[in-house]
Amino acid sequence: MLRRGLFLEDGWTAPARVNVLERRNEKTWVEMTIHEGRNRQVRRMWAELGYPVLQLRRTKFAFLTLGQLKPGEYRYLSGAEVKQLRALVEGKR
Secondary structure, eight states: OTTTOOEETTEEOOOOEEEEEEEETTEEEEEEEOSOOOTTHHHHHHHHTTOOOOOOOOOEETTEEOTTOOTTOOOOOOHHHHHHHHHHHHHTO
16 A cells, blocks of 8 residues: 555555565564655655654665764765755755
């Protein structure tokens, strides 16, 4: 169902890409790619199917990835990255 999109209280979601990474006992690790950023969208999509999300990690936003950053670490964006993000935002207006 996630691959076709789901109807949530704020409308239909775009289709998501889902890959099962690991199954262990009662828990399953999945990789999920969405193309929207609605409020708590991933948690709400899984809840609609009856599955609670116990842990959620964002590994990519637009073209930005975590790379070698560890939890709690950060890095400054380059000027080119800021420019690309601004172009993305302006293109959505």
